[in-house]
Amino acid sequence: MVIAVASCWFNALASTSTTRYTVSSQRLFSASQIPATRLVIPKAVSQSQNPRKRTPKEHTHKSSPEKEANSQKISRRSRDERKYSDADNRSGIKKTEKPQSTAFKSFGTQRKSAKGFMGNLTDQQAETAKIQDAAFLNAVVKVYCTHTAPDYSLPWQKQRQFTSTGSAFMIGDGKLLTNAHCVEHNTQVKVKRRGDDTKYVAKVLAKGMECDIALLSVENEKFWKGAEPLQFGHLPRLQDAVTVVGYPLGGDTISVTKGVVSRIEVTSYAHGSAELLGIQIDAAINPGNSGGPAFNDQGECIGVAFQVYRSDDVENIGYVIPTTVVSHFLDDYERNGKYTGFPSLGILLQKLENPALRACLKVPSNEGVLVRRVEPTSGASNVLKEGDVIVSFDGVDVGSEGTVPFRSTERIAFRYLISQKFTGDTAEVGIIRAGDFMKVKTAMNPRVHLVPYHIEGGQPSYLIVAGLVFTPLSEPLIDEECEDSIGLKLLTKARYSMARFKGEQIVILSQVLANEVNIGYEDMSNEQVLKFNGTRIKNIHHLAHLIDSCREKYLIFEFEDNYLAVLEREASSAASSCILKDYGIPSERSSDLLEPYVDPIGIGIGIGENQVMDDNDLGVGDTPPITNSEFGSDGLQWA
Numbered sequence: 001m002v003i004a005v006a007s008c009w010f011n012a013l014a015s016t017s018t019t020r021y022t023v024s025s026q027r028l029f030s031a032s033q034i035p036a037t038r039l040v041i042p043k044a045v046s047q048s049q050n051p052r053k054r055t056p057k058e059h060t061h062k063s064s065p066e067k068e069a070n071s072q073k074i075s076r077r078s079r080d081e082r083k084y085s086d087a088d089n090r091s092g093i094k095k096t097e098k099p100q101s102t103a104f105k106s107f108g109t110q111r112k113s114a115k116g117f118m119g120n121l122t123d124q125q126a127e128t129a130k131i132q133d134a135a136f137l138n139a140v141v142k143v144y145c146t147h148t149a150p151d152y153s154l155p156w157q158k159q160r161q162f163t164s165t166g167s168a169f170m171i172g173d174g175k176l177l178t179n180a181h182c183v184e185h186n187t188q189v190k191v192k193r194r195g196d197d198t199k200y201v202a203k204v205l206a207k208g209m210e211c212d213i214a215l216l217s218v219e220n221e222k223f224w225k226g227a228e229p230l231q232f233g234h235l236p237r238l239q240d241a242v243t244v245v246g247y248p249l250g251g252d253t254i255s256v257t258k259g260v261v262s263r264i265e266v267t268s269y270a271h272g273s274a275e276l277l278g279i280q281i282d283a284a285i286n287p288g289n290s291g292g293p294a295f296n297d298q299g300e301c302i303g304v305a306f307q308v309y310r311s312d313d314v315e316n317i318g319y320v321i322p323t324t325v326v327s328h329f330l331d332d333y334e335r336n337g338k339y340t341g342f343p344s345l346g347i348l349l350q351k352l353e354n355p356a357l358r359a360c361l362k363v364p365s366n367e368g369v370l371v372r373r374v375e376p377t378s379g380a381s382n383v384l385k386e387g388d389v390i391v392s393f394d395g396v397d398v399g400s401e402g403t404v405p406f407r408s409t410e411r412i413a414f415r416y417l418i419s420q421k422f423t424g425d426t427a428e429v430g431i432i433r434a435g436d437f438m439k440v441k442t443a444m445n446p447r448v449h450l451v452p453y454h455i456e457g458g459q460p461s462y463l464i465v466a467g468l469v470f471t472p473l474s475e476p477l478i479d480e481e482c483e484d485s486i487g488l489k490l491l492t493k494a495r496y497s498m499a500r501f502k503g504e505q506i507v508i509l510s511q512v513l514a515n516e517v518n519i520g521y522e523d524m525s526n527e528q529v530l531k532f533n534g535t536r537i538k539n540i541h542h543l544a545h546l547i548d549s550c551r552e553k554y555l556i557f558e559f560e561d562n563y564l565a566v567l568e569r570e571a572s573s574a575a576s577s578c579i580l581k582d583y584g585i586p587s588e589r590s591s592d593l594l595e596p597y598v599d600p601i602g603i604g605i606g607i608g609e610n611q612v613m614d615d616n617d618l619g620v621g622d623t624p625p626i627t628n629s630e631f632g633s634d635g636l637q638w639a
Contacts, residue, residue, distance in 0.1 A: 136299045137254060138194055139170040139230045140292060142247040143178055143202075143216075146188040150455065152477040153510065155462035155469075156585050161187065167246035167292030168216060169301070172229035176216040177326065178291030179306050180207045181271045183214050185458055191218060193227075194254050206329075206339045209454045210272035212306050213321065213329045214291075230293060232323045233300030236261045236279065244283045244305050244318070246292025259283030259316070266413040267319060270307055273453045273475075274342065276419050277412075278319045279303055285318035294320045325419075332422060340423040343444035345639045346378025347371050349414075352389065352400040362435030367391050369402045369414065371431075372636065376500045379443030384431070391437070392430030393417050402637055415639050418444070450499040451475060451506060457592070461540050464588045465547060465555065466572035467513035467579045468521070468565070470529065472540050473506040486526050489560060493528075503600035505539035509559065513583050517575040521565055531558040538600060544589060545597035 143166040149159045166182035168191060176191065183189055183204050190199040200223040205215040218224070236242065240261045248255050259282040267278030281294070285308045293301045303320035332340055349369040352358050361370065368391040374381050384390075391397065396404050398414050406412035421427060421444040430439050453475045460477070463470045471477070473494060478486050493506060507529050514522045529537055532546045533556050547555065555572060557565040576588055 135228060136230060136293075136295060136301075137245060137256075139228060140245045140247075140254060141168050141170070141176065141191045141193050142166075142252075143168045143182055143291060144190040144192070144199060145183050145186050147185045148187045149185040150459050150476075152460055152471070152474065152480045155460040155471050155510075155590065156587065165247060165288055166290045167248075167288065167305075169245075169291075169293045170224075170227055170229040171232075171330075174217055174219075174224060175205070176202065176218065177304065178214050178216060179271075179304065180209050180212045180214045182291045183207065183216070189216065191216070191223070193223065198222075206333050208272075208329050208332075208339045208341070210269065210274040210342050211276055211321065211325050211329055212269055212271040213304065213326060215330070215333060230301040231299075232326070233296050233298065233302045235264070235322055235324060236296055236302050238262070238264070241297050242279075242281050242283055242302065242320070243295045244281070244285060244289060244292060244320075245295065246289035246305060248286035248288035250286070255286075255289075257284040259318075262317075264322075264410075264412075266415055275413075275415055276325050276342065277322050277416055279322050281318050281320055282316045283318055284316060328420070328422075335422065341446035342419050343421045343423050343425065344378065344447035345380050345384075345418055345427075345429075345442070345444075346375035346447055347380055347384060347639055348373035349390070349402060349637050349639050351402050351637075358400075361387070361389055361432070363389050363391075363432055366400050368398055368400060368432060369637075375448070375498050377448040377498075377502050379445050380429075383440040383442050384429070385433070387433070389432040390429055391432055394428055395430075402639075413637075415637075418639055448499045448502050450497050450504060451478075451494040459590065461590045461592055462510075463540055463544050463547075463590075463593060464513070464576070464580070464585065466567050466575055467515045467518045468524075468557070468567075469510045469513065470507055470540060470543060471510045473508050473528070477510075481526065490526065490528060501538075501600050503539055507537050507540045507543055509557075509565075513579055515575055515579050515582075517567065517571050517579075524559075524563075524565070527563065528560045529557050530560060532556065541593055541595075541597050542599075544593045 144163065145166065146161055146163050148161040151157050151159045164182070166178060168176045168178035168182075171177050184207070186204055189202040189204060191202045192199045200218050200220045202216045202218050205217050207214045238261055242259055242261055244257045244259070246255060247253075261279055262282050263280035265278065265280075266275050267280070268275055269278070279294075279302070283294075285305050289305045292305050294303045294305055296302050301323070303322045304326060305318065306321050307319045309317035309319070328342070329339065348371070350372050352361070352363065352366075352368055352370055357370075358366070358368075368389040371384055371386055371388040371390060373386065374384050393404070393414065394417065396417060398404055399411065402414045403411040404414055404417055406416070418427075423444065423446055425444045426441050427444055428439055428441050430437065451473050455474055455476060460471055460474065473490060475494070478491070478494060483491055490506070490508065497506075509524055509527045509529055511525045512518055512521050512523075529543070531537060532543055533550060533552060533554075535546055537543050537546075550569060553569060555567040555569050557567075559565065580586075580588060
């Protein structure tokens with residue numbers, strides 16, 4: 001009897017202990033909200049989350065079939081990119097996904113069996129002591145950032161500020177390097193050295209959203225006293241040892257994790273929605289490691305930790321921005337005094353593995369990729385045509401799968417060569433056109449996105465006319481509004497349409513601020529405006545210009561699906577001040593719309609002011625998906 005009672009008491013105690021451990025584990029990772037099967041960029045550790053994120057109530061208790069249906073909707077990113085995200089879940093991944101129970105696995109935590117653990121303890125302690133004394137650790141600093149992001153649904157104001165922490169390291173000349181997402185929408189940035197209790201104010205000199213790199217400077221000389229900047233090393237080889245250093249989740253002191261290089265290839269960069277060279281490693285990268293350096297055995301920096309692959313099927317897959325990408329960013333900044341971006345050819349390519357396809361195109365050997373589409377805004381639009389076969393780029397032969405030689409025995413995606421160019425450079429492209437080989441030269445410029453992934457200047461444009469709020473469609477707006485409220489048509493255009501000229505935008509009616517002057521239109525939201533008084537809209541600045549110069553009695557807005565909204569001009573003008581006062585809005589338009597309007601068509605493709613353009617002119621519905629993904633099942637790729 002005594003034994004039975006003791007056994008019951010022991011089981012209850014063990015159960016209680018297990019429950020406590022589970023609860024504490026969930027609390028520890030609750031801030032990260034880790035989704036399943038995600039390629040995650042290790043972002044900064046968020047200390048104070050924004051409470052104003054909009055999640056529709058109907059998403060709170062959604063059944064499994066509804067979740068599966070939502071996951072099949074058109075997404076603005078490729079399927080590969082959807083697996084990448086920031087560790088603090090600020091990457092544009094759906095906010096409605098439920099956190100998984102495999103949080104530990106997602107961050108690369110591995111179980112170590114008791115057998116053999118004690119035998120390796122002495123070696124681990126010796127290795128830890130060796131790393132502890134390494135001089136390069138003193139160059140790694142902790143970043144404290146206060147973020148104030150724009151409110152894209154209410155574009156005249158900002159969201160509530162929040163704070164986060166990340167990592168950075170010294171590169172000399174009074175500068176630090178970190179991830180762009182660590183200081184995105186920053187209002188204050190502070191840094192603290194290892195072993196110091198003083199935080200110093202830092203200034204953001206440049207941010208490269210595509211490559212997820214930011215350059216910081218600290219003017220206080222005390223911060224740099226006794227500092228030794230890191231030395232950059234060469235691109236590592238497979239199986240080379242790598243050490244990741246930073247200030248991740250779980251403590252305030254510096255953290256060191258070790259692993260090896262497992263893969264080097266062109267990788268999706270989640271934050272910038274770009275594809276650049278990346279180093280895959282098996283060292284643990286956690287929230288807060290973002291911006292921290294990765295070292296080789298010689299103590300040289302081989303890159304910047306920035307994202308991880310999150311899935312229930314894999315463990316410990318992290319990614320590092322290599323020194324080739326970092327050097328491109330720094331050279332770009334030195335050349336231009338700012339970050340100008342990585343160039344693009346702006347062409348859609350198809351691989352040529354099929355012999356019949358090559359024979360039809362009169363390609364004599366197993367080489368080259370087929371040009372299927374050329375973006376009108378690219379420099380290649382003047383020299384390349386649909387049906388051309390690209391067989392070389394700057395003298396390097398391009399294979400039928402879209403790859404080029406890389407180092408001694410490797411091959412890499414053709415886009416790698418393009419990313420080595422700078423804005424304004426010229427590239428020599430060897431092509432086969434109708435069976436004839438020729439060489440053409442094309443200018444290299446950054447890609448123009450019809451729906452941008454990031455807003456330049458940080459604050460979105462807006463225009464309020466009699467309570468009708470107009471703003472350009474952007475990926476941050478789609479993230480904030482949720483895909484359901486944006487609608488399938490706008491999501492389709494965001495994914496499939498391409499800009500025909502630089503400066504083109506999709507202008508939408510975001511919402512209607514209810515007033516007597518706009519009775520009957522109160523329920524309108526997220527509708528694309530196509531024309532004003534019969535004139536096709538080119539961008540939001542063009543819309544503001546047309547309204548300002550209008551002398552007609554009525555303001556006539558034509559929307560998608562042939563919907564019409566008509567306002568009396570004089571009544572609208574008289575009601576504007578009252579509407580702004582009632583809703584506490586400081587101005588009827590953003591500051592950028594106060595500048596004189598410059599017609600982008602005048603230096604573009606020459607479409608007349610009143611020429612009507614249909615949806616086919618916009619490329620809606622007849623173009624392949626515009627993504628930066630690898631060759632998919634359809635064999636198409638944007639370069």
